[in-house]
Amino acid sequence: xxxxxxxxxxxxxxxxxxxxxxxxxxxxxxxxxxxxxxxxxxxxxxxxxxxxxxxxxxxxxxxxxxxxxxxxxxxxxxxxxxxxxxxxxxxxxxxxxxxxxxxxxxxxxxxxxxxxxxxxxxxxxxxxxxxxxxxxxxxxxxxxxxxxxxxxxxxxxxxxxxxxxxxxxxxxxxxxxxxxxxxxxxxxxxxxxxxxxxxxxxxxxxxxxxxxxxxxxxxxxxxxxxxxxxxxxxxxxxxxxxxxxxxxxxxxxxxxxxxxxxxxxxxxxxxxxxxxxxxxxxxxxxxxxxxxxxxxxxxxxxxxxxxxxxxxxxxxxxxxxxxxxxxxxxxxxxxxxxxxxxxxxxxxxxxxxxxxxxxxxxxxxxxxxxxxxxxxxxxxxxxxxxxxxxxxxxxxxxxxxxxxxxxxxxxxxxxxxxxxxxxxxxxxxxxxxxxxxxxxxxxxxxxxxxxxxxxxxxxxxxxxxxxxxxxxxxxxxxxxxxxxxxxxxxxxxxxxxxxxxxxxxxxxxxxxxxxxxxxxxxxxxxxxxxxxxxxxxxxxxxxxxxxxxxxxxxxxxxxxxxxxxxxxxxxxxxxxxxxxxxxxxxxxxxxxxxxxxxxxxxxxxxxxxxxxxxxxxxxxxxxxxxxxxxxxxxxxxxxxxxxxxxxxxxxxxxxxxxxxxxxxxxxxxxxxxxxxxxxxxxxxxxxxxxxxxxxxxxxxxxxxxxxxxxxxxxxxxxxxxxxxxxxxxxxxxxxxxxxxxxxxxxxxxxxxxxxxxxxxxxxxxxxxxxxxxxxxxxxxxxxxxxxxxxx
Ligand code: NAI
Numbered sequence: 012x013x014x015x016x017x018x019x020x021x022x023x024x025x026x027x028x029x030x031x032x033x034x035x036x037x038x039x040x041x042x043x044x045x046x047x048x049x050x051x052x053x054x055x056x057x058x059x060x061x062x063x064x065x066x067x068x069x070x071x072x073x074x075x076x077x078x079x080x081x082x083x084x085x086x087x088x089x090x091x092x093x094x095x096x097x098x099x100x101x102x103x104x105x106x107x108x109x110x111x112x113x114x115x116x117x118x119x120x121x122x123x124x125x126x127x128x129x130x131x132x133x134x135x136x137x138x139x140x141x142x143x144x145x146x147x148x149x150x151x152x153x154x155x156x157x158x159x160x161x162x163x164x165x166x167x168x169x170x171x172x173x174x175x176x177x178x179x180x181x182x183x184x185x186x187x188x189x190x191x192x193x194x195x196x197x198x199x200x201x202x203x204x205x206x207x208x209x210x211x212x213x214x215x216x217x218x219x220x221x222x223x224x225x226x227x228x229x230x231x232x233x234x235x236x237x238x239x240x241x242x243x244x245x246x247x248x249x250x251x252x253x254x255x256x257x258x259x260x261x262x263x264x265x266x267x268x269x270x271x272x273x274x275x276x277x278x279x280x281x282x283x284x285x286x287x288x289x290x291x292x293x294x295x296x297x298x299x300x301x302x303x304x305x306x307x308x309x310x311x312x313x314x315x316x317x318x319x320x321x322x323x324x325x326x327x328x329x330x331x332x333x334x335x336x337x338x339x340x341x342x343x344x345x346x347x348x349x350x351x352x353x354x355x356x357x358x359x360x361x362x363x364x365x366x367x368x369x370x371x372x373x374x375x376x377x378x379x380x381x382x383x384x385x386x387x388x389x390x391x392x393x394x395x396x397x398x399x400x401x402x403x404x405x406x407x408x409x410x411x412x413x414x415x416x417x418x419x420x421x422x423x424x425x426x427x428x429x430x431x432x433x434x435x436x437x438x439x440x441x442x443x444x445x446x447x448x449x450x451x452x453x454x455x456x457x458x459x460x461x462x463x464x465x466x467x468x469x470x471x472x473x474x475x476x477x478x479x480x481x482x483x484x485x486x487x488x489x490x491x492x493x494x495x496x497x498x499x500x501x502x503x504x505x506x507x508x509x510x511x512x513x514x515x516x517x518x519x520x521x522x523x524x525x526x527x528x529x530x531x532x533x534x535x536x537x538x539x540x541x542x543x544x545x546x547x548x549x550x551x552x553x554x555x556x557x558x559x560x561x562x563x564x565x566x567x568x569x570x571x572x573x574x575x576x577x578x579x580x581x582x583x584x585x586x587x588x589x590x591x592x593x594x595x596x597x598x599x600x601x602x603x604x605x606x607x608x609x610x611x612x613x614x615x616x617x618x619x620x621x622x623x624x625x626x627x628x629x630x631x632x633x634x635x636x637x638x639x640x641x642x643x644x645x646x647x648x649x650x651x652x653x654x655x656x657x658x659x660x661x662x663x664x665x666x667x668x669x670x671x672x673x674x675x676x677x678x679x680x681x682x683x684x685x686x687x688x689x690x691x692x693x694x695x696x697x698x699x700x701x702x703x704x705x706x707x708x709x710x711x712x713x714x715x716x717x718x719x720x721x722x723x724x725x726x727x728x729x730x731x732x733x734x735x736x737x738x739x740x741x742x743x744x745x746x747x748x749x750x751x752x753x754x755x756x757x758x759x760x761x762x763x764x765x766x767x768x769x770x771x772x773x774x775x776x777x778x779x780x781x782x783x784x785x786x787x788x789x790x791x792x793x794x795x796x797x798x799x800x801x802x
Contacts, residue, residue: 023337025340026343028122028126030123030127033127040071042069043072044071044072044074044231046074046084046228047230048080049083049090049225049228050217050218051224053080055075055076055231056074056075056077056080057074057075057077061073061204061205062353063127063128064129064351064352064354064385065341065349065386065387066384070127073208073231074232075233076230076239080230081240082243082245084199084229085172085199085228085240085245085246087224088171088228089170092167092170092196092197095197095226096167101155103195104155107189108149110189110216111147111148111149113216114141114213118142118145121141121209121212121213122137124212125206125208127208127341128208129206129352130341131304131350132347133341133344134346135304143468144181144182146468147468147484148185149468150189151190151193152193154190158194162194162493164779165490166496167492168271169247170245170248171191171196171199171247171250171492172241172243172248172250173188173191173198174201174240174241174253175200175201175203175253176252177205177206178304178309179308180208181213183252184209184210186484187252190483190492191250191492192226194489194492196492197226197227197228198226198227198228199246200227200229200230201230201237203253204233211229214227234257238260247270248270249261249271249273252274252309254277255406255477255478255763258274259760259763261274262274262759262760266754266757266759267750267752267753267754268753271491273473273483275481276434276479276763277309277408277432277434277477277478278406278433278478279404279405279406280455281314281430281455282301282314282315282316282439282463283439283449284315284318284321285439285440286320287441288440288441288461290328291328292439293325294332296312296437301411301412302336305348305410306408306410306411306412310435311408312464313407313411313412316423316426316427318417326392329392333375333376333390334379336348336377338388338389338390339382339387348390350386350387356386356409357388357409359407360388360407360409360411363407364411367393367396367400367401367411367413370402372402374391374393376389391410391411393411393413393414396413396414396415398415398426404431406432420445420448427453432474432477433454433455433456433476433478434474434478435458436453436455439460455474455794456472456474456475456795457470458796459797460797461798462799465648465797467646467649468484469485470485470654476741476762477762478763480763480765487656529546529560530704530705530707531561532561532567532721533721533722534570535570535573535574536715536717537717538707539567541563541564542563543562543564546561546562547560547561547724547726549699549700551615552616552617553617560724561723563694563729564725568692568734569733569737571723572665572737575691575721576718579689581716582685582719583659583660583662583690587638587688590638590685590686590688591635591639593713593715594631594632594635594685596714598635600713601624601627601628601631605621605625607705608620608627609621609623611702612624612699612702615698615699616672627674627675627678630678630679630782633682634682635686637686641686643793644656646795650799652799652800652801654798655798656795657794657795658687658793660687660688660689661791662689664684664742664790665691665692665731665742666680666681666684666692666693667734667744667746667751668693668695668703668746669696669746669747669775670698672696673699674702674703675776676696676746679775679782680746683782683786683789684790685719685720689790690720691720691721692723692740693720694734695722695724700724703722703724704722707720731743731745731747735754735756736761738762740762740764741764742765742790743764743767744766744767744789745766745769747770751770752768752769765789767789
């Protein structure tokens with residue numbers, strides 16, 4: 012018998028991992044688990060069953076949290092907060108380190124428990140989930156250690172409510188709990204109702220390391236418990252991973268509450284194969300992309316986009332490989348695909364697959380049958396799929412791959428970006444310049460080159476577009492759990508002593524002639540009359556008339572967004588050097604008209620126009636400086652190759668300027684946004700709009716490309732909601748009253764745009780409160796490009 016024959020006849024025998032220790036753990040808890048509140052397990056008042064999806068058998072009874080129990084957990088977290096956040100970073104680091112060690116020491120129990128509860132193969136829980144959990148705690152022990160040095164002026168956000176899904180129960184816990192604790196927050200975590208067990212096992216590890224009571228609390232229950240946590244007034248931040256639908260609900264619920272929010276939502280990630288790719292690697296990559304965790308992965312490579320010339324061989328190899336995949340008992344170490352988490356999820360997959368067939372796509376599944384007992388679904392491939400088909404647009408969250416073809420790289424990028432999501436992408440080509448070019452052009456928070464589904468604590472993970480906002484992991488992930496403690500609203504002013512300035516009275520200037528012209532809007536590089544043909548009066552501090560501005564409306568905002576959209580590709584791809592030059596040029600042209608601008612400011616506010624004017628020039632200089640310095644990093648992930656963290660613009664930004672500081676407030680928003688490569692639609696101060704309308708003359712003479720900065724004057728309460736609801740606006744900054752902030756946050760849920768709403772009185776003159784990394788972070792998003800190389 013030769014090797015080939017052995018290969019053909021060899022059968023897999025069962026190689027089950029022992030479930031005994033995990034079942035004994037459940038028995039120790041009498042198969043009934045309560046909540047973990049204030050450092051102790053407390054019995055729940057009502058229960059539901061947690062089922063093993065591979066067998067349909069009940070594993071344990073889990074408590075359904077009541078509002079009173081959630082109250083108790085939040086109170087415990089609040090009580091623990093002062094002492095925990097006051098600990099030196101080193102001491103918190105020791106706790107996180109101890110947790111990492113505990114995870115490693117109990118890795119077998121955790122892996123088996125996770126497999127029993129979720130249905131994912133033991134090979135994955137053992138080799139991927141649990142090691143990554145330990146890695147997250149180790150890595151964040153490091154951030155705790157370095158917190159004072161690396162994040163000066165920042166403190167914890169407070170009590171954090173964390174709601175996680177069922178696809179990576181323990182890993183999502185680690186992604187949430189580790190950075191929160193490192194930054195000095197305390198947490199109330201709610202695991203998904205299908206998979207609560209490992210979170211409760213983790214709670215025991217917290218007890219084992221002597222974590223102070225109340226620092227970590229775990230409440231179990233369904234969506235109602237999650238909603239109760241979201242709405243709890245004692246929670247300062249919500250961190251959520253789950254469906255876009257629930258993410259949208261949470262955005263609306265937290266709008267205007269002042270709660271910080273990070274959302275990691277769904278995806279329809281592209282797996283792009285170019286004709287020069289190594290096709291055998293492509294096939295193994297596709298297996299990892301869509302059949303890892305039964306395809307229940309937010310960043311699953313669920314859209315296979317193949318260059319036409321290699322489509323046939325790729326699909327043929329893929330079908331051959333699918334024929335060899337093994338679906339079955341998740342505890343069997345030789346199984347590739349385990350069970351779907353629950354019957355409801357299986358039904359959802361079946362429904363979407365049926366719809367795919369009805370819409371005309373061609374379905375292919377392997378010839379073998381899945382186990383009849385339990386929630387199993389075979390690996391599935393769709394061809395002949397129209398880009399607009401439901402299965403090409405909707406997240407299926409199952410082992411279903413949808414394939415399409417393209418001819419050119421440009422077509423590949425267009426097809427890849429034809430989705431409302433933007434979580435991840437995988438690019439397969441041996442041509443490094445093509446790979447990096449495509450990586451830059453796809454809209455996704457993570458791009459893997461000749462690889463897929465790589466994760467690490469050092470590399471931030473999170474979405475673009477409707478895949479959510481905020482990052483988990485890395486430095487950017489830490490910022491999600493930190494806030495500036497030098498309150499931006501009370502920061503000291505570092506005066507303008509450095510440069511000689513005319514006296515305030517000189518700044519106010521001679522009695523100026525009344526202004527009798529109506530400044531226009533500024534759209535697509537041109538002065539434009541407001542669509543409604545109406546104007547608003549502008550008055551000085553004593554109510555004296557100063558002039559009029561256009562009363563912009565919905566149509567004006569739409570025109571401005573269209574202009575910003577058209578300018579966005581050119582501006583976002585311009586060099587940082589060019590953007591810096593333009594910002595310097597703005598400063599230069601503004602200073603040439605300093606006296607006039609200072610006088611105008613003084614007439615509007617009655618304040619010191621010169622100080623504000625000079626601060627504005629300094630601000631433009633700052634962002635010119637930052638344009639090429641606020642950049643990315645190469646992360647030290649445990650992988651041969653490079654993981655490039657690229658800082659990218661968000662796209663089209665709506666900016667609603669504060670009432671205070673007519674010129675400085677306006678420039679403080681526009682300058683960081685455009686320095687980072689965004690294009691903007693800016694709404695000037697409603698009360699003092701004339702400095703911003705004067706400023707468009709400076710824009711006109713400073714080489715700012717048409718459409719990069721658009722200015723729409725008018726009533727804030729009319730314009731801000733239009734920007735917030737506009738699907739082509741990617742981010743919105745709102746510096747105005749709290750009621751308006753709530754409204755824009757609510758409306759932003761439509762396309763899940765990032766919002767930054769600040770109702771406080773900020774000291775715009777201060778170089779601490781008025782400019783800096785906070786603004787730059789809010790104007791950018793990080794894309795991580797993984798480029799493995801070598802063996
Ligand atoms: P889900 O979004 O409902 O559940 C995620 C978590 O949110 C769970 O802990 C759940 O209890 C909680 N939750 C549910 N409703 C809530 C509410 N109103 N307020 C606060 N928390 C709430 O996800 P589900 O229903 O389990 O799965 C449905 C679909 O969502 C899947 O088919 C998949 O497409 C997608 N999904 C995406 C995930 C991702 O990581 N991107 C994870 C889980 C699901």
